[in-house]
Amino acid sequence: MGSRWRKAKLALSCLHVPRTDDDAPPSAASVGRLSDVALLSPAGTGSDFSMPTTPVPSSSGLRLPKHGSKSSKWTCAICLNNMKPGQGHAIFTAECSHSFHFHCITSNVKHGNQICPICRAKWKEIPFQSPSDLSHGRARMSNVDWPRNDNRSTMLRRLPPHADANRHISSLFHSPEPSVFDDDERVNHQPGNTENGSFNKDVAAQTIGAIEVKTYPEVSAVSGSTSHDNFAILIHVKALTSRKHSCGVNEANMSPISQFSRAPVDLVTVLDVSGSMAGTKLALLKRAMGFVIHHLGPSDRLSVIAFSSSARRLFPLRRMTDAGRQEALQAVNALTSNGGTNIAEGLKKGAKVMTDRKWKNPVASIILLSDGQDTYAVSSSPGGGHPQIDYQALLPLSIQSNEGTGLRIPVHAFGFGADHDAASMHSISETSGGTFSFIEAESVIQDAFAQCIGGLLSVVVQELQVVVDCVHPWLKLGSVKSGSYKTRLPPDSRQCFIDAGDLYAEEGRDFLVTVDIPVDGSSNEMQLLKVRCTYKDPITKESVTLEEVDVLKIQRPEITRESVISVEVDRQRNRLRAAEAMAEARAAAERGDLAGAVSVLARCTEVLSETLSAQAGDQLCNDLAAELREMQERMANRQVYESSGRAYVLSGLSSHSWQRATARGYSTDSSSLLQVYQTPSMVDMVTRSQTMVFGSSSPQPSSDRPARSFRTQRQTSR
Known part of the structure; x- marks a missing residue:
């Protein structure tokens, strides 16, 4: 037995294996964390996946803990659930020493898998279910020389020579499918739901998706004796969630996703x-x-x-x-x-x-x-x-x-x-x-x-429509900057409709509209716009209209002092400038003019540096400039652009046009700009991905080591 076990250890030296009485104590190097990615990789490539002993946030995957196999020894690698003896589940231990729930691995075998899901070793004998044996409570073992645990009930079948492990998967892609895919499982929205599938209103009432609307004029005052063309107004819309507190539960310790009924x-x-x-x-x-x-x-x-x-x-x-x-x-x-x-x-x-x-x-x-x-x-x-x-x-x-x-x-x-x-x-x-x-x-x-x-x-608002109305009788809307969101502007330009789609919890949208301010000395105040919102509550499926929004006003004194431009408006102008420069640079690059593309990005970076928000140290402006410089580097030559530049630019355009976080480059946090669009629920889920320990349903404390950006990784590799 000892000799066979040592041979197996030698063959799988890239993996951590359980100790036996014949083994020497593990060395310090052997207790380091092994990425579960390495366990899933084909045999023979283990050396390519040696992982650091401290977790790196940018490396994803469910990870094994530092202390070796103790916490993962009783974890089924197929269903990720506990499989300690005595819990009513038979356990199968393969000849490569890895263990699984018997019902999990037999289903795997039934689907054509005849290799270990962990180490990829080909099995000579596989588990199978015999209905007659199961009905009598018996288990059969093939006559092989490896240890038997009385707590583990196993039935095995010896594979014929040269068995085709992929035969079932191959047939899966060619067997007949139903003509209509109406065999989906019936939905179960909430406990106590009615026959027609509607939500339990008592449960739905625990959380209400609310819309917050704010408006920012370019300046707070315009002289009544002068006009102002292309006067910019920022409309900020954000989805909020009000939560019903649970008795004895500290919301601060709950994840953003679990804090509301979704x-x-x-x-x-x-x-x-x-x-x-x-x-x-x-x-x-x-x-x-x-x-x-x-x-x-x-x-x-x-x-x-x-x-x-x-x-x-x-x-x-x-x-x-x-x-x-x-x-x-x-x-x-x-x-x-x-x-x-x-x-x-x-x-x-x-x-x-x-x-x-x-x-x-x-x-x-x-x-x-x-x-x-x-x-x-x-x-x-x-x-x-x-x-x-x-x-x-x-x-x-x-x-x-x-x-x-x-x-x-x-x-x-x-x-x-x-x-x-x-x-x-x-x-x-x-x-x-x-x-x-x-x-x-x-x-x-x-x-x-x-x-x-x-x-x-975390969707809390669906089919959001933002309606902007001109209040002053002489006012008309000019441009409406809404990115990829559809905008309708009637011929009289007195009203516009913006279809803003679905909003995640705590997710915002910024729209920049312009108007021409006419000369009007009849009053010291002018009413400009009012904003209405309509949307559907995804839980109750009811339509909601939000009309209690203050009318945006500006002062119209006879003489005004030097106007102070709103930082909020200026930073959104910068975001739109950057997005337009990215689109223009991408078009030039596709024409083969990489030098022209780099020039467009460089000019935009220079313009951003001279804006009010940049001089005030605005973080968004700094992040936009960093993103533009990154894109210039990825357009250094045709090879770099083809391999990564095009995808990086398009991902950035997608993020800005929808005002939603996208993964870019080497990390989901390769630029702090992405944090502008990340919602708390996104951040929480990424943290879970970066810190979850294999076999554990709760995230572990994350490392203090920050995720490295593309630029840092590239410099390190030089």
Whole structure:
């Protein structure tokens, strides 16, 4: 026994293994933290994943604790739940020494997996269930020479030579599917819900999504004897949450997501499992999906679409109860990589799940991840030039945000690595109303997913519409700067409508409008605008109208002193300037004029430095300048731009146009600018991703070591 165990340890020297009486005490180096990513990586690559003994926030993944295997020894790597003996669950110990719940690993084997989910060792014998034996309470063991624990009931079947471990997965992509995806699990919004699926009003009343509206004039006074063209007014809208205090509960110790009753989510993840995702990428994707599954609640529903050369729905929309989580984890763990990249087919399948569903949760979204070019939607350009992709065709019409469709499903796209088609992914997200994130480093894929679901799990306002009315009879609206949000301005220009979409808890929107102030000496005060908001409460599904908003006024004295420009207005002007410069630079870069693109960004940086808010030390202005300089570096030459510059710029444009946080570069915190758009729920979820210990449902104290930005990592590698 001792000899066999020592041989196994030698073969798996890159992994931490349990001690036996024959083992020497572990060295100091062996008790360091091992990333669970290393455990999921193919054998033979362990040396590439040696992790520091202190946690680095920018490296994502569920991590093993410092003290070795004690806390993870009794944790099932498939369902992540406890598996101590005596809790009514049979436990299977494989020949590679790793243990799992018997029902978890038999389901894995049934789905075609015949290798260890932890160390990837090929098993000669696998567990199987015999109905006759189970009915008599018996367990069978094959005649092998490894220890038997009386507390562990195991049944094994010897594999035939050269068994095809991927046979089931291969057939999964080619077996018939239902013509209509109406087999989703019925929603369960709240305990005590009625037959028609409406929410329990007593529960919903515990939290009310409220809208806060503030207006800021460019200056507080304009002389009544003079006019002022293009007078800027900032409209700030923010979603607040009022919470009903629970007796004996300290809200300060609760996570932002748990502090209010939230709307359940229907989430469809469309995952690239093409051949280029083999190895570490797929392992990290599985780990990230495990994190998502772990943080969805029993009222949330999940469906997973896997695509390569074709696309396949792995399972219908299922509520993430204990049983639902186990099914989802097993399906994700069974994924293998092969074939080409058919993004369009994956999106069509994801859209079909959403459109065909019989039951609906209030919040719905699609997450799309791909690391490569779409190899099935390429058409030759006129004249035989470089092949062009019809980006619009990649998005099914059923989920485009077209008026009158009655369905708006945002696609949050994640471009993974240096070879993905950033322009296509950005186009897909922009058309659907979602965001585009650039995952440059493999280690932050989980953090990027965490930030996204941190927002989706905190929606408190839906279908927000901001209505701006001119109050003074001579006043008319000029421009309305609303980014990617749709704006309607009637011919008389006395009113405008801004469709601001959904808001996460504590999330804000800033809109800059201009008016022409006429000469008017009839009064010492002029009323300019009033703002109204209408939205839908996602929990009660009721429409809410907010009209109790003060009218914005300015002073109109005969003579005014030197006007002081509002810092709030100036900083939003800077944000819009920077976003416009990014779009102009990107257009120049796509034409091949990288020098012109860098010049545009440099000029904008110089203009920002001369503004009032910059001279006052405004943090947003400083962050914008830093972001523009980063983009200049990523446009240094064609190779750098193709590998990372384009994706970095497009992710920045997506973030600014929707005023929503996106992952960029090597980290979800690669620029403090992203913190402007991050909500408390996003921050909390990313912290959980960066500090969660493998097998624990509660986050551990984070390291004092800050996450390194792209710039710091690049300088370190030189």
